[in-house]
Amino acid sequence: MSAEALQVAKVYRQLLRAVKKHVAKEDRARHFKEYVTEEFRNYSKLSDPSSIQQKIKLAHNYTFLLNSVHHHQELLFSIQHCCG
8 A cells, every 4th residue: 555545544534533523423424424435535536646635635634623623612611611
């Protein structure tokens, strides 16, 4: 497996973990996981390395966003609970 393929697999796993952890456990989460899976399948059809890297960066940034929003939400709830 190439280094690029390993990078794609790592980002894919991280994004699915973030979706599983932070997206509501409803049909919405299932649909979102299906969307992520379909997008990564489409990555395999790309041949331009810069396009692939751009898509990988997008997925990485979205994972970071999901995790960050959840973290900030937890901070707000803890402050509200502590000082509210």
